[in-house]
Amino acid sequence: MLPIAAVVWQSRAGGVSTFWSVVSDAEAVSALELSIVSALAVAGINAVAGTVIAWVLVRDDFRGRSLVNAIIDLPFALPTIVAGLTLIALYGPRSPVGIDVTGTRTAVALALLFVTLPFVVRAVQPVLLELDTEMEEAARSLGAGEGTVFRRIVLPNILPGILSGVALAFARAVGEIGALVLISGNLPFKTQVASVFIFLHIQSGDRAGASAVAVVLLAISFAVLLVVGAIRHFATRYERA
Amino acid sequence: MHSAALRRLSLRGLALFYLLAVLIGPVAIVVWRTFDNGIGHVWSTLTDPAVVHAFVLTVEIAAIAVPINTVFGIAVGLAIVRRDFPLKGLLNAFIDLPLALSPVVVGLSLFLLYGRGGWLGDWFARHGVQILFALPAMVLATIFVSLPFVAREVIPTLREIGDEQEQAARTLGATGWQTFWRITLPSIRWAVIYGVVLTTARCLGEYGAVAIVSGRIEGQTQTATLAVEDRYDNFDLPGAYSISMVLAVMAILVLTAMIVLKPKEAER
Numbered sequence: 409m410l411p412i413a414a415v416v417w418q419s420r421a422g423g424v425s426t427f428w429s430v431v432s433d434a435e436a437v438s439a440l441e442l443s444i445v446s447a448l449a450v451a452g453i454n455a456v457a458g459t460v461i462a463w464v465l466v467r468d469d470f471r472g473r474s475l476v477n478a479i480i481d482l483p484f485a486l487p488t489i490v491a492g493l494t495l496i497a498l499y500g501p502r503s504p505v506g507i508d509v510t511g512t513r514t515a516v517a518l519a520l521l522f523v524t525l526p527f528v529v530r531a532v533q534p535v536l537l538e539l540d541t542e543m544e545e546a547a548r549s550l551g552a553g554e555g556t557v558f559r560r561i562v563l564p565n566i567l568p569g570i571l572s573g574v575a576l577a578f579a580r581a582v583g584e585i586g587a588l589v590l591i592s593g594n595l596p597f598k599t600q601v602a603s604v605f606i607f608l609h610i611q612s613g614d615r616a617g618a619s620a621v622a623v624v625l626l627a628i629s630f631a632v633l634l635v636v637g638a639i640r641h642f643a644t645r646y647e648r649a
Numbered sequence: 650m651h652s653a654a655l656r657r658l659s660l661r662g663l664a665l666f667y668l669l670a671v672l673i674g675p676v677a678i679v680v681w682r683t684f685d686n687g688i689g690h691v692w693s694t695l696t697d698p699a700v701v702h703a704f705v706l707t708v709e710i711a712a713i714a715v716p717i718n719t720v721f722g723i724a725v726g727l728a729i730v731r732r733d734f735p736l737k738g739l740l741n742a743f744i745d746l747p748l749a750l751s752p753v754v755v756g757l758s759l760f761l762l763y764g765r766g767g768w769l770g771d772w773f774a775r776h777g778v779q780i781l782f783a784l785p786a787m788v789l790a791t792i793f794v795s796l797p798f799v800a801r802e803v804i805p806t807l808r809e810i811g812d813e814q815e816q817a818a819r820t821l822g823a824t825g826w827q828t829f830w831r832i833t834l835p836s837i838r839w840a841v842i843y844g845v846v847l848t849t850a851r852c853l854g855e856y857g858a859v860a861i862v863s864g865r866i867e868g869q870t871q872t873a874t875l876a877v878e879d880r881y882d883n884f885d886l887p888g889a890y891s892i893s894m895v896l897a898v899m900a901i902l903v904l905t906a907m908i909v910l911k912p913k914e915a916e917r
Contacts, residue, residue: 457664457667460660460663460664460667461664461667461668463660463664464660464661464664464665465664467657468657468660468661470661476665476668478904478908479668479672479673479904480668481904481907482672482676482900482901482904483672484847484850485850485854485900485901485903485904485907486676486854486896486897486900487853487854487855487856487873487874487877487893487896487900488854488856488857488874489854489856489874489877489878489893490679490854490874490877490893490896490897490900491675493679493877493881493889493890493893494675494676494678494679494893494897495675497675497678497679497681497682497890498674498675498678498679499675502682504678518671521671522671522672522675525668525671525672554653554656576748576749579748579749579750580748580749582751583749583750583751583752583753583754583857584751585751585752585753585856585857585860586752586854586856586857586874589856589878590878590881602751603751603752603753603754603857604753606751606753606754606757607753607756607857607860607861610756610757610760610861615761618757619757619761622751622753622754622757622758625750625751625753625754626750626754629746629749629750629751629754630746630749632749633742633745633746633749634742636745636749637742
């Protein structure tokens with residue numbers, strides 16, 4: 409398994425010399441920008457939607473809840489290229505609901521939302537399950553409104569979960585290719601994300617360009633891993649104290 | 650009370666609507682779309698020799714990558730939990746890298762390493778071994794992207810069970826191997842199986858890394874996911890749907906296995 413280290417090193421070494429000239433190329437900048445901005449947006453939506461879904465799964469009770477709970481993991485099990493195709497089936501040219509997003513940035517966001525769905529839900533859910541409702545009831549009996557209870561009691565407890573889920577969702581979204589390669593149209597300066605840029609530039613023999621953008625993605629991945637590690641470290645230390 | 654019920658219902662509605670729009674809706678529609686053009690087209694697509702080959706190749710790659718990652722995952726898990734060595738924290742963090750890294754970057758790394766002018770590419774070329782655009786590179790790419798799953802499941806379980814039983818076994822004269830086979834492995838088996846299920850799902854569905862290192866030659870290095878893309882690019886949407894259906898059924902089997910295995914892990 410040692411080649412991995414060499415592999416990572418090689419991909420860096422390939423791009424360092426011409427790094428700046430290539431990475432500041434307009435097409436590369438546009439692809440990176442799209443990847444980062446849409447990953448940020450998608451991570452933000454996940455923070456809210458994922459928390460709501462986790463809340464509903466833990467605190468609410470309705471018929472079919474366990475089925476919904478099971479379906480949450482589907483994006484982890486489904487091949488990403490299939491995920492992209494399913495989105496085309498519903499939001500493509502022959503959409504039964506009359507929405508066609510192919511070749512737009514909405515398509516990029518939709519594909520990313522699909523594949524990142526489980527991260528926040530699965531990070532928040534176990535914390536909510538373990539969270540004692542006594543604290544919330546105490547706050548309520550002391551006259552706190554629902555908003556206050558959530559903000560002062562629930563949120564501080566689930567925040568580390570939300571943040572690490574968001575960070576992982578962001579990392580996944582920045583590097584995603586399979587889910588969006590079919591639906592986004594891969595138009596340079598419009599819907600071409602960083603990973604597709606790398607892919608197409610390898611195909612056309614531009615190793616320097618592909619490597620330079622890859623190094624940026626690599627740096628982002630390392631940063632996210634560091635952030636997640638720090639969150640975990642902080643959360644467990646907070647628990648012990 | 651009334652407003653609490655209303656809040657709960659609206660939250661439930663919001664969560665379910667989001668799931669329907671992003672996840673359940675698309676997956677349901679694809680099933681319907683697949684059979685739009687009749688069962689005949691589905692059948693002719695799935696019996697096409699190139700498609701059959703793609704599925705066989707996908708399973709072959711998984712059959713090599715999954716056992717390797719299983720052994721590696723258990724070994725790394727044991728090393729991280731039971732042993733102490735320099736740079737352990739680094740290894741622990743590094744294990745997660747494939748989860749946070751774009752598969753395209755993985756593909757590119759292998760491409761540079763084993764391609765023309767790469768560190769290992771030239772050496773293998775001199776010895777007449779084809780790595781890139783052949784099975785070895787595809788297996789390597791798949792191993793890389795599915796690396797962390799077994800280790801990630803095994804590590805918390807190993808921590809939880811502690812090493813008292815292992816020490817007891819050793820005190821009673823068991824060798825390292827005996828302790829591993831009789832004590833350690835049986836107590837982490839559900840975690841291992843769960844990790845294997847996740848690894849298998851990832852191996853069968855890998856696209857980005859394999860797309861780069863395979864060369865995507867139909868009937869030779871085209872996997873199932875690459876066949877989906879190929880059909881789509883050649884305007885054979887029903888064909889793409891048909892192959893996707895098979896992959897989706899595999900995913901649902903994996904999902905079912907995950908549900909069946911999860912409670913068992915929690916029980917202990």
